Structures are given as C-alpha cells and as structure tokens.
Amino acid sequence: MRFAPTAQQVELATAVRELLADACPPETVRAAWGSEGEKARVDLWRQLADLGLLGAVLPEADGGLGLTEVDLVPLMVEVGRAAVPLPVAETVAVLVPLLAGRPGDGDDLTGLVTGNLVGTAELAGSGVLPWAGCSDRALVRSGSELRLVDLTGVPLELVTTVDGSRAAARTPQLPGTLLSTDPADLERAWLRGALATAAQLVGLVHRQLDLAVAHAAARKQFGVPIGSQQAVKHMLADVLLDVRFALPVVQRAAVSLAAGAPEARAHVAAAKAMASRAADRAARTTIQAHGAIGYTVEYDLHLYVKRAWALADTWGSETHSRAVVADSLGLPPAVDPSVLPWEAAR
Amino acid sequence: MTAAEAAFRAEIRDWLETELSGDFAALRGSGGPGREHEDLEERAAWERRLGEAGWIGVGWPDSRYGKALDLQQQVVFHEEYARAAAPGRLGHIGEQLLVPTLLAHGTEEQKARFVPGVASGEVMWCQGYSEPDAGSDLANVGTRAVLDGDRWVVTGQKIWTSLAHIADWCFVIARTEPGSQRHAGLSFLLVPMDQPGVTVRPIVQLTGTSEFNEVFFDDAVAAAGDVVGEAGAGWRVAMSLLGFERGVSTLGQQIGFTRELEAITVRARENGAADDPVLADRIVSAWVDLQVMRHTALRTLGGDAAREAPWAANVSKLLWANWHRRLGELAMAVEGPAAVVTSGLPYELTDDQRLYLFTRADTIYGGSNEVQRNVLAERHLGLPRDRA
Numbered sequence: 249m250r251f252a253p254t255a256q257q258v259e260l261a262t263a264v265r266e267l268l269a270d271a272c273p274p275e276t277v278r279a280a281w282g283s284e285g286e287k288a289r290v291d292l293w294r295q296l297a298d299l300g301l302l303g304a305v306l307p308e309a310d311g312g313l314g315l316t317e318v319d320l321v322p323l324m325v326e327v328g329r330a331a332v333p334l335p336v337a338e339t340v341a342v343l344v345p346l347l348a349g350r351p352g353d354g355d356d357l358t359g360l361v362t363g364n365l366v367g368t369a370e371l372a373g374s375g376v377l378p379w380a381g382c383s384d385r386a387l388v389r390s391g392s393e394l395r396l397v398d399l400t401g402v403p404l405e406l407v408t409t410v411d412g413s414r415a416a417a418r419t420p421q422l423p424g425t426l427l428s429t430d431p432a433d434l435e436r437a438w439l440r441g442a443l444a445t446a447a448q449l450v451g452l453v454h455r456q457l458d459l460a461v462a463h464a465a466a467r468k469q470f471g472v473p474i475g476s477q478q479a480v481k482h483m484l485a486d487v488l489l490d491v492r493f494a495l496p497v498v499q500r501a502a503v504s505l506a507a508g509a510p511e512a513r514a515h516v517a518a519a520k521a522m523a524s525r526a527a528d529r530a531a532r533t534t535i536q537a538h539g540a541i542g543y544t545v546e547y548d549l550h551l552y553v554k555r556a557w558a559l560a561d562t563w564g565s566e567t568h569s570r571a572v573v574a575d576s577l578g579l580p581p582a583v584d585p586s587v588l589p590w591e592a593a594r
Numbered sequence: 595m596t597a598a599e600a601a602f603r604a605e606i607r608d609w610l611e612t613e614l615s616g617d618f619a620a621l622r623g624s625g626g627p628g629r630e631h632e633d634l635e636e637r638a639a640w641e642r643r644l645g646e647a648g649w650i651g652v653g654w655p656d657s658r659y660g661k662a663l664d665l666q667q668q669v670v671f672h673e674e675y676a677r678a679a680a681p682g683r684l685g686h687i688g689e690q691l692l693v694p695t696l697l698a699h700g701t702e703e704q705k706a707r708f709v710p711g712v713a714s715g716e717v718m719w720c721q722g723y724s725e726p727d728a729g730s731d732l733a734n735v736g737t738r739a740v741l742d743g744d745r746w747v748v749t750g751q752k753i754w755t756s757l758a759h760i761a762d763w764c765f766v767i768a769r770t771e772p773g774s775q776r777h778a779g780l781s782f783l784l785v786p787m788d789q790p791g792v793t794v795r796p797i798v799q800l801t802g803t804s805e806f807n808e809v810f811f812d813d814a815v816a817a818a819g820d821v822v823g824e825a826g827a828g829w830r831v832a833m834s835l836l837g838f839e840r841g842v843s844t845l846g847q848q849i850g851f852t853r854e855l856e857a858i859t860v861r862a863r864e865n866g867a868a869d870d871p872v873l874a875d876r877i878v879s880a881w882v883d884l885q886v887m888r889h890t891a892l893r894t895l896g897g898d899a900a901r902e903a904p905w906a907a908n909v910s911k912l913l914w915a916n917w918h919r920r921l922g923e924l925a926m927a928v929e930g931p932a933a934v935v936t937s938g939l940p941y942e943l944t945d946d947q948r949l950y951l952f953t954r955a956d957t958i959y960g961g962s963n964e965v966q967r968n969v970l971a972e973r974h975l976g977l978p979r980d981r982a
Binding site for chain 2: 408416469471479544546570583
C-alpha cells in the first residue's frame with residue numbers, strides 16, 4: 249500500500265488548488281450566499297470542467313483522467329479548502345462514476361463532465377436535497393433503488409441551510425429514471441460520497457486553521473501576539489493533530505474503496521468519523537481563537553465553519569460512522585449501522 | 595423554604611403571570627439567547643413596566659433606589675423571571691453594571707441624576723470597554739478624552755458594544771492623561787449617545803442578526819462632572835464593575851438552561867435520537883453538569899461567599915459558558931442531518947441553530963475561557979503572572 253502521493257496526484261492537486269485560489273476566493277463563497285453569486289458560480293463550474301476535474305474518474309479513452317478514489321482524495325481536500333459553493337463531490341465522486349458505462353445515460357454524463365449540467369446527490373433519505381438550488385440533476389434513492397431526477401421543471405421547495413451557499417430543497421418523493429436496484433450500487437455510491445465528504449472536511453479544517461493561525465500571529469494583546477500564549481497555541485496545535493490524524497485514515501479508506509475491498513465500508517466510516525470530529529472541533533476552536541471577530545459574518549471564517557458544520561453530519565454522522573466500525577468489529581453498534589442511516593435509525 | 599420566601603415567590607409569580615398574559619403576552623421568550631434583536635420597542639415598553647412595578651434593581655444595596663432585596667429574595671426573583679420566560683432584558687447593562695458602579699464609586703449627585711432613569715426602565719445604557727486593540731487586554735485602551743473647559747472631548751472607537759443602537763448613554767473607559775500607560779491615566783466617563791460626535795454601526799453576527807456594534811467617538815462631548823471616581827483612576831472603577839457582572843442572576847440563567855435542555859431531551863425522545871446511547875449519554879452528562887452549576891452557585895451564595903468570592907465568578911463563567919456551548923452542539927446532534935435547514939428565508943434560524951451559533955460567543959464575551967483560566971491560575975493558585 250502506497251500512502252505517499254504520486255507525482256501526478258501532487259501535480260493535479262496543485263493545479264486544482266491554484267485554480268480555486270484564483271477562481272474561488274472567499275468573496276465567491278460569500279457571493280454564493282445570495283443570488284448575485286450565480287454568474288461566478290456558473291463560471292467556476294465551467295473552469296472545473298475545463299480543468300478536467302468533473303470527468304476525472306472516466307477512463308482516458310473516454311476523455312477522462314482515469315483517476316481512482318485514491319487520486320480523488322487530494323482533489324476533494326482542495327475543494328473543501330476553498331469551500332467551493334457547488335456539488336463537486338456529488339458530481340465527480342458519485343454521479344459520474346455511477347453513470348459511466350451505462351448505456352442510455354450518455355447525454356447526462358456528457359453534460360456533467362463538460363460542465364453543462366450540475367449534479368447533486370442525497371442517499372441518506374433525510375428528505376433534504378443539498379445544492380438543489382444550483383443543480384440540474386439529482387441522484388436520489390427510495391429503498392435500494394437509485395434514481396436520476398431531472399430537476400429542470402420540477403417544482404422544488406427551496407430552503408436555506410445554515411450554510412447559506414448551499415441552498416437545498418425539501419424532497420418528499422421525486423420522480424426520476426431508475427438507474428439501479430442493486431444494493432451494491434447504492435452502497436458504492438454511498439461510500440464514494442462519504443469518502444469525498446470526509447476529504448472535503450479535511451480541507452475545510454485546514455482552511456479554518458490557516459485563518460486562525462494567521463489571526464493568532466497578527467493579533468496582539470498584552471503586547472504580544474496572542475498565538476505566543478500557550479493557551480491559544482496548544483488549542484490550535486490540537487486542531488492540527490486532529491486533521492493530521494484524519495487524513496491518513498481518509499487515504500486508507502480510498503485505497504480500500506478503489507480496490508473493492510470488503511473492509512471499505514468500515515474504513516470509509518472510520519474516515520468519516522475522524523474527519524467529522526476534526527471538523528467539529530476545528531469549528532469550535534477556531535472561532536474561540538479569533539475571539540469576537542470570529543463571531544461575525546463580516547469576517548470570512550464563518551463561511552468555512554458553516555460549511556464544515558453542514559458537511560459533518562451528512563453522508564454519515566460521527567455516531568453513525570462509529571456504529572459501522574463497531575459492527576465491523578462484531579460489537580453491538582450504538583445505532584443501526586445500515587447504509588441507509590437516517591431512515592433506518594430514526 | 596420559609597413561609598415568607600414562599601409568599602415572596604408567589605407574589606412575583608403572580609405579577610409576572612398577570613403581566614405576561616395581558617399586553618405583553620406576545621413577549622414570552624422574546625429576546626432570549628440568539629434573539630436579542632427581537633421586539634425592541636415592545637421590550638422597551640416592558641422595561642418601563644418593570645420599572646413602574648419596582649422590579650428593576652431589586653439587588654441594589656441602597657433602598658433609596660430600589661427594593662434592596664436580600665440575596666435569597668434576589669435569587670427567587672431571577673428564578674421566577676426566567677421560569678415565566680419573561681422577555682430578555684434590554685436594561686441589564688444599566689441595571690447590573692452601571693448602577694452598582696455608581697452606588698460604589700459615584701457622588702450623591704451622580705446617583706440622584708442617573709439611578710432613577712435606570713430604575714424606571716426609561717434610560718438605556720451601553721458599555722464602552724472593548725476596542726479593536728483592547729479586548730482581553732483591556733488596559734490597552736486607546737480612546738482619548740481631553741478636558742476642555744466644562745466638558746470632556748472624546749475621540750476613539752469602541753467595539754462589540756451590546757445594544758449601543760438603542761442606548762441613551764454609554765459608560766466609556768478613556769485615556770484622560772496623555773502619555774499614560776496601561777492601567778494608569780484612565781477615566782470612567784458617562785457619555786450621551788444622542789449627539790453628532792457619536793456614530794453607531796451594527797455588526798452582523800453568525801446568527802445573521804445584530805446585537806453588538808462599533809461605536810465611533812469623533813469629538814463627542816461629556817460634561818466635566820460626568821466622570822465616576824477620580825479622573826485618571828478609572829481602572830479601579832472599571833474593574834469593580836466586572837465583579838458585578840456575574841452575580842445572583844446565574845441561578846435565574848440556569849432556569850433558562852434547564853428549559854433548553856428539557857426541550858432537547860423531549861425532542862430526543864420524540865425523534866428516536868435518545869435510542870442512540872452515545873447521544874443519551876451526552877444528555878445525561880448535560881443534566882449532571884447542570885446540577886454542578888446549580889450547587890456551585892448556591893454554595894457561592896451561601897456562607898462561603900466571602901472566602902470564595904474572589905474566584906467563584908471565574909469558575910462560574912467557565913462552567914456555564916462551556917456547558918452552554920456543548921448544549922448547542924447537542925441540540926444539533928439530536929436533530930440529525932436535517933438540523934441544517936433553516937426555518938425560513940433569508941436566514942431565519944430554528945431555535946436549535948440559534949442556540950448552536952449563539953453559544954459560540956458564550957466562551958468569548960465577558961472574559962474568554964483563556965482569560966478566566968489565567969485569572970484562576972494567577973490569582974487563585976498564585977502561579978506567576980503571564981505578561982503585562
């Protein structure tokens with residue numbers, strides 16, 4: 249098992265990071281909270297398509313980059329770091345791999361990888377479809393059936409979420425084209441979504457940490473930078489530890505998933521649990537380290553804190569993820585560890 | 595509980611029940627944590643009603659201005675107030691910070707001029723302490739005031755000033771001795787807000803609403819006599835005020851906490867979250883810790899108060915702020931993934947979301963976790979001072 253990134257992985261991640269630094273600065277995320285951000289959002293999606301990110305998992309022969317889940321991790325970390333206000337993870341990690349190689353779904357697949365369509369997904373049965381406000385297609389499920397919904401023309405009850413850039417919709421039951429009734433497809437789609445979300449959370453922790461570290465180094469009280477005080481220094485070091493511990497577990501999960509290993513389910517769950525916990529603690533700690541400025545919306549930190557907050561409990565909360573791990577160890581799980589967590593447990 | 599105490603409790607309870615069933619019925623629960631922006635006019639009317647009935651300043655130690663209740667009665671009052679879900683107070687800065695300071699350090703003339711307005715609920719105050727460069731390090735105040743004939747001319751900026759947008763007056767810590775450093779040369783000035791030299795700019799909080807502000811003083815004026823304590827000796831006055839900040843109202847606050855935790859517990863039973871033993875355990879811990887808070891407060895108010903007072907406030911702040919922050923997290927966890935959906939456009943939050951976001955501030959304002967621990971370490975444990 250090779251954990252160090254390959255030269256190609258580093259190169260791609262750097263390209264995505266540079267593109268996002270330029271195309272998705274905090275102002276873009278902030279603008280996506282309101283309708284004035286629509287054009288920037290469309291442009292950004294197009295740029296991600298042009299970079300090849302949207303179709304990255306397609307074979308090179310089909311115009312993709314032939315990437316596996318392992319390659320996607322560093323890219324999703326970057327997507328998280330920038331808090332891209334679009335369902336990149338859902339499109340790239342869930343929809344495109346599912347649609348690839350399915351005869352008859354070619355138009356949607358082409359639309360997604362060329363950036364003409366935006367695709368979202370919700371497999372937990374929470375009744376809330378994330379990114380509905382900016383998406384054209386949605387992958388949903390009823391029971392173990394996976395369906396693809398064309399959202400254009402479907403009347404949606406849009407709702408805001410605590411992350412205002414991620415407008416969602418309440419979805420009692422959406423009509424759609426049947427894609428699969430195979431529970432294995434559902435499980436794989438779920439694990440890809442959970443993995444991509446865990447990787448995004450890692451990136452989000454890094455962004456929050458960067459902001460807090462910069463603040464702690466610049467902000468002076470009692471004549472010294474507050475970051476020179478151990479109370480603040482150690483607090484931020486603990487955030488770093490959390491995320492440093494989470495990343496290898498996320499990478500391990502990607503390796504298992506790419507190999508189709510039976511442990512993938514437990515490994516992805518461990519990754520999501522670690523990443524969710526790191527993100528929760530980072531959100532709490534970085535606000536604290538900022539003091540009152542961290543409690544305002546004029547400052548950028550909240551854009552990343554609220555995204556982390558939104559993602560930490562999606563695609564498996566920490567509790568659910570731990571239950572999956574417990575189950576895999578033959579221990580009685582705290583909650584129902586089935587892949588359909590919220591429907592089953594609540 | 596003695597018969598007298600029970601009678602007193604019944605009196606307050608009846609009064610609140612009557613008042614909050616009439617014109618003010620809609621104000622129950624208004625202005626609570628994360629809701630400080632609500633119903634400002636109606637709550638201002640409520641302040642006047644409280645004042646009229648003599649329920650403002652019940653703990654002031656001077657019977658000329660209020661009921662001067664004993665400690666136990668004050669606790670009862672705050673508990674009943676919270677139990678009735680009476681509106682969040684707008685006048686608490688004047689009542690709990692300014693007046694006790696005046697009673698301790700003000701002249702008779704100042705008391706006669708300023709206390710009645712607070713007691714009647716008609717005059718609102720805000721606290722001009724924090725500045726962009728003086729937060730935890732309050733002694734780094736840069737706002738200046740110069741005596742020019744019969745008035746002070748004040749220049750500078752305050753920040754995180756709660757309720758400045760509705761305040762009539764601001765008590766300001768300003769540097770009145772040019773070239774002075776740190777704690778020396780500061781004065782505690784009383785500055786009217788309604789004048790050309792004062793500009794208030796609201797700051798939007800994580801909750802999408804505004805309770806605090808930036809306040810700019812640009813040649814604002816205050817009367818020469820409106821300095822509390824001696825000019826240049828304001829630090830001592832300013833610090834004594836912080837001692838008033840966390841008093842008996844803690845026990846009333848815990849009634850509100852209990853209500854919040856009850857709601858979360860009920861919700862967890864309803865939606866099945868309580869079947870998750872991890873969540874159930876967190877709920878149990880919250881109940882136990884609530885008892886810790888209550889008994890710590892009771893002990894502090896009891897016989898040990900004199901001996902423990904110097905550090906009890908720091909312990910109390912750490913206890914409740916961290917408990918409340920965890921409670922916000924628990925509320926969201928109990929709701930599950932749908933917890934992130936707001937209750938309406940543009941950013942109308944649910945009670946759980948408000949609680950979660952509002953409690954992010956609890957561990958920061960009024961002395962952050964870090965400041966509280968420093969004080970405990972240095973003043974209670976006697977460990978060497980950090981810096982400055």
